Amino acid sequence: MNSVVSRSLVEKPFIDRDKLYGLLDAHEPSPVRLGELLDKALKLGGLELSEVAELLRVESSEGIRRIMEAARLVKQEIYGKRLVLFAPLYVANYCDNNCVYCGFRKANSSLNRVALNLGEVRQEVEALLRQGHKRLLMLMGESEKTTLDYFIETIRTAYSVRVGEQNIRRINVEIAPLTVEDFARLKKENIGTYACFQETYDPVAYKKFHPSGPKSDYEWRLLVMDRAMEGCIDDVGIGALFGLADYRFEVLALIEHARHLEAAFGCGPHTVSVPRLEPAEGAPLASRPPHPVSDEDFKKLVAVIRLALPYTGIILSTRESEELRNELFNYGVSQISAGSRTNPGAYDEDHPESGAQFSLGDHRSLEEVISCLIDQGYVPSFCTGCYRKGRVGADFMDLAKPGLIKAYCLPNALFTFAEYLGDFASQDVRARGMALIRRLAETEVPESRREKTLAELDSIAAGHRDVYF
Template sequence: MFLDIEKLKRLARTTTVSEVELNRVLNKAKELKGLNLDDVAILLAVESKEHIQMLLESAALVKKEIYGNRMVLFAPIYTGNHCSNNCLYCGFRAANKDLKRISLSKDDLVKETELLLKEGHKRVLLLCGESNKTPLESTLEAIETVYSAEYNGHKVKRINIEIAPMEVDEFKVLKTANIGTYTCFQETYDPELYKEYHPTGKKANYEYRLNVMHRAMEAGIDDVGVGVLFGLADYKFEILALLEHASSLEKEFGCGPHTVSVPRIEKASGAPLTENIPFPVSDDDFRKIVAIIRMAMPYTGIILSTRESTELREELMHYGVSQLSAGSKTSPGGYSDSEDNSQFSLGDHRSLEEVISNMSDAGYIPSFCTGCYRKGRVGNDFMDLAKPGLIKKFCVPNGLTSYAEYLHDFSSNEVKEKGLKLIDKLAEEIPFPEIKEMTKKSLQEINVGKRDVYL
């Protein structure tokens, strides 16, 4: 196993940090080279409001240097809620007899996708569950179905996929399905607690899940997304383990995770652990989590779901988060059916347009960009641009053009007016003359009806 559990737990017990050590690590973070485990242990020991604010401000600088002020938006689609596992924190667990079990048909999937397209979404996360009833063939069919759906000429441009761990040969087949990022959460890296929280089902195998990203990347999957469900174990240990996981992938494949997700446990019907969270994570701790991951892995996308409140999501955009779900439903068929069969409760109930309007007010670019994925800037090629901060030469222009397309085709007049003003302002601020002129030309083409414009 590539994790040294005892070493990580020892580092997680670091309790004191001097001003000199803190400033050294924060200055190192601003070099955009990432941080090692000892550096991160120092940051995790920070407790005072003043020092947490120092972390946040340093993380904000790192994020701005790497990604600029664009925020990628997406929505999840659940294909079903059948499950063969018994995770104590999940509403979909097999032992939850009160949950109405659903598997979406092809027609259902098309309807769900059309409703998201009607709102303006272009990127989706397809969650196919961990049931014996959803073999790889069913997942491939679901991917094809979502890509085939259409609304007034608009189609989904990128599908990220979250399914149960598989073997290398199966991942090779999945790669042929035109997916974006393959995502799978370890949930907790603590092997003893993992065993306690996953009493039955295939997911009970800790090491099989731990090594899933190694198998996926061995199979040629370019981009992978990792994550922890914060609240299952000591968050300090979890962050250190997550970073060691990323380091292992980097050493073996030359490329770390494309994204990191940072969900906290939320209440879920039929999930006993959510009634008494084992290791509660406060909002200040959560701010630390986002800031530290941003500084330790400056190149990675940090994903924040609608589990969190509107206020906290808007705050953390400034300090490290680079991707947000918006207008989300966490039940199969949730976009077309008001019946609640959610996996967990939500904290942000805003529509996509409300999220975009608030984001625009804060000076951020709501981005539906899929340019890197479609141009082949994935895996190592993406990291070669992201690590030195060059990726924003594409992120900002493509964010602006995808936002302009949304404003012309989907938004209200009020949001359109202020959005186009923001686009004009930010286009003028692009520091690369050639990129600025290309962006302005693309925006003019969009104004007269051209679509799907990206660098």
């Protein structure tokens, strides 16, 4: 594998700007052709780049409705009624970059800069544990003031925190690109997925929006996942910040990136994130996106990604409104943040105010989000079983593509949800949640695991914790 990877690091970058824009320069497919594309997508084998471009060219309301319905069916077939929940934990907002859309940018002199000390990290994690969180995404800006050594210490601290019997079971990370050697160091810290977003895959736009700082190097960022996977990171998460360039181009580039990783490493990205540009204090461009993405186009792009990459998780943040998030759960999203804050120290009520990266659209607490998910028939999942059992990277995909992962995912989701209900939920949420768990355990869990699942749910009710297949 390493020889393949080494070649990929020196070859011409895999994003061909002219080719991707050229694929968008054609007519909308006919209703008959659209039907052929959707029939192929419903076979759960994904789509070719040119086929994705055809879907992105659909503009008619009826055509978009058909795309959304196909995405709903694919989402249901692969993910069922599970939605994985996590919380972002920002440990520092120092940054040496000048990304013109970001509140953390170096030129933002109005931002209150903070790098949490380990005691403050501990307080943040304690606050999140008391809410019921089990999965974290840890983040920080790119700065000489906050080194990889510092970040590793914050990870170790977060893992060490206990509140009664509660602890964080898995930490995913989103930090600036590293060398292969530094990724190997990060791997040793028991992390889950490493995420890093290209922001925009358009190299012309990228140069304009990233005028200075280490992030101004387009190719260094573009090849970050090659280095991460060469450094033995099993699961990686890619993404684009929609609003900087034509959203259709960005979707094609994400698909191209996924295909590149599949070809080079035998495994594509574990997740794709779809943040939209949102207002940020001290970053005027964030309030006037160069290529604004309407809610309708946003829903379409999520659906198209689900059809193109059926087994790749799609992450939706609290940038989006409660109403839009609730709708998108049906059409492709499989992981969501809940009760989020984007400024360091924000979960600890006694911590002084610090500057946020961007503004939020969904301000609900974790329990409010969970209550709403129950009403929609979704199982809020805090599962970390696959990470801890070693079902990661290519091994995970080998189970996912033939549908074998379902035997683990739904039971594990039910177990973690039952734990949450028993330890944190109000009486009303607990009653409605337990009714949902029992119904799904008896009707949706594969028969081969149903008896064991029901027995483990009884053990959780009796006080056992951290049960997973």
